[in-house]
Amino acid sequence: MQPWSSVSVPQVQGTPRPLRLHDTATGEVRPVAPGPLARMYVCGITPYDATHLGHAATYLAFDLVHRIWLDNGHDVHYVQNVTDIDDPLLERAERDNDDWMVLGMRETALFREDMEALRVLPPQDFIGAVEAMPEIIEAVGKLLASGAAYRADDPEYPDIYYRHDATGRFGYESNYSAADMDRFFAERGGDPERPGKEHPLDALLWRAARPGEPSWDSELGPGRPGWHLECSVIALNRLRMGFDVQGGGSDLAFPHHEYSAAHAEALTGQHPFARHYCHAGMVGLDGEKMSKSKGNLVFVSRLRGDRVDPMAVRLALLDGHYRADRSWTADALTAGSARLARWGSAVALPAGPSADEAIAGLRDRLSDDLDTERALLAVDAWVDAALSGGGSDESAPGAVRDAVDALLGVRL
Ligand code: 5CA
Ligand code: ZN
Numbered sequence: 001m002q003p004w005s006s007v008s009v010p011q012v013q014g015t016p017r018p019l020r021l022h023d024t025a026t027g028e029v030r031p032v033a034p035g036p037l038a039r040m041y042v043c044g045i046t047p048y049d050a051t052h053l054g055h056a057a058t059y060l061a062f063d064l065v066h067r068i069w070l071d072n073g074h075d076v077h078y079v080q081n082v083t084d085i086d087d088p089l090l091e092r093a094e095r096d097n098d099d100w101m102v103l104g105m106r107e108t109a110l111f112r113e114d115m116e117a118l119r120v121l122p123p124q125d126f127i128g129a130v131e132a133m134p135e136i137i138e139a140v141g142k143l144l145a146s147g148a149a150y151r152a153d154d155p156e157y158p159d160i161y162y163r164h165d166a167t168g169r170f171g172y173e174s175n176y177s178a179a180d181m182d183r184f185f186a187e188r189g190g191d192p193e194r195p196g197k198e199h200p201l202d203a204l205l206w207r208a209a210r211p212g213e214p215s216w217d218s219e220l221g222p223g224r225p226g227w228h229l230e231c232s233v234i235a236l237n238r239l240r241m242g243f244d245v246q247g248g249g250s251d252l253a254f255p256h257h258e259y260s261a262a263h264a265e266a267l268t269g270q271h272p273f274a275r276h277y278c279h280a281g282m283v284g285l286d287g288e289k290m291s292k293s294k295g296n297l298v299f300v301s302r303l304r305g306d307r308v309d310p311m312a313v314r315l316a317l318l319d320g321h322y323r324a325d326r327s328w329t330a331d332a333l334t335a336g337s338a339r340l341a342r343w344g345s346a347v348a349l350p351a352g353p354s355a356d357e358a359i360a361g362l363r364d365r366l367s368d369d370l371d372t373e374r375a376l377l378a379v380d381a382w383v384d385a386a387l388s389g390g391g392s393d394e395s396a397p398g399a400v401r402d403a404v405d406a407l408l409g410v411r412l
Helices: 053-071 087-095 100-117 133-146 178-187 227-239 256-268 300-305 310-318 330-347 356-367 372-387 396-408
Strands: 020-023 028-031 037-042 075-082 125-128 149-151 160-162 203-208 223-225 243-249 274-280 283-285 326-328
Touching: 020 274, 037 053, 037 227, 053 075, 053 243, 053 274, 053 283, 053 300, 053 310, 053 356, 053 396, 075 227, 087 100, 100 300, 125 227, 133 149, 133 160, 133 203, 133 223, 133 227, 133 256, 160 256, 203 227, 223 227, 227 243, 227 256, 243 256, 256 274, 300 310, 310 330, 310 372, 310 396, 326 330, 330 372, 330 396, 356 372, 356 396, 372 396
Parallel strands: 037 075, 037 243, 075 125, 243 274, 283 326
Antiparallel strands: 020 028, 149 160, 160 203, 203 223
């Protein structure tokens, strides 16, 4: 698929800081130590509805990772998928008497516009499950041949399942208890009760064609892919094993990222799939988790339609820790708009105090597991001093403007 357009990222004066990030697999904040080419995969949308502020917050968090890497002089290979065939898409299309493929294309186009408006740097590879179908089919064949997968005992629908313990490392990514695994597997798209499986936690790789459902011909028989394998294959074939960051919301820590890692490790015999597994907290609306099924969504596109400045949305979402579950409120947007206006006035001044401390503070805070709340305060301190008439450094306003643009993605 065509990714969205990029924006230029200015150089920032001073010394970059290497990034430290929380890793779900080890439970620690530890250095991300990429080579000259930093490699990141972030799980993309399932395009059956518009992008809400929860999705946006997650993509903003990983956009900061991207920007910090650029600041540190790395080239970045960023890959993102689009789950453009899966149950939720078919269910929504059926409900609305729509065509699932047109629905997916429409919502993906809107997502691109939203990301562009928020100045999220695009991935180099933006890959739909449908376009990756030959790669997915090949991977299922390999897993079957190696014994990591089997056909369900069901002559009518001989779906193909992954043996959850095929690598002997199952559970290392999420570290969830057996009870939590059972619960989240059932809640998040798994099918523990499916007759014909060897074990309730075995995950679907290939769903044999059902009447009325789209399917793809293959040597496996006609069918469509399971969700976790899509991300394994799209990441593996572009980033190879041991890439630096696998990202997404915390709802993906299990089962999705556990199985994506397990599938890739079973396919290659190598470990690990990713060197860091990073998860953003869930954003809710006034205290409740924002979710398509609850219908309590604030859409980025709707805010754009209401002529809200996307940079104010960006500042509002960055004023909270990416790993914390948090709430979107009208007050957060008001505060983001006010901050945007103050920052804009300060960088428009002919001079201000030296930018060195603010830029060093911004880098220190961001490189410490993306502590955006305190990063914003470091800029606030310079802005307050500049607006109260302090300083005569004529290069400072431009330097702060560039640093805020490059590191926070906020154009003033
Ligand atoms: N297509 C899959 C990933 S392969 C998927 O989860 N799609 S999604 O549209 O449901 O979510 C897209 C991204 O937004 C995922 O990274 C997901 O973890 C994240 N996300 C979903 N809901 C929220 C929320 N309320 N707050 C923060 N992030 C969220
Ligand atoms: Zn994914």
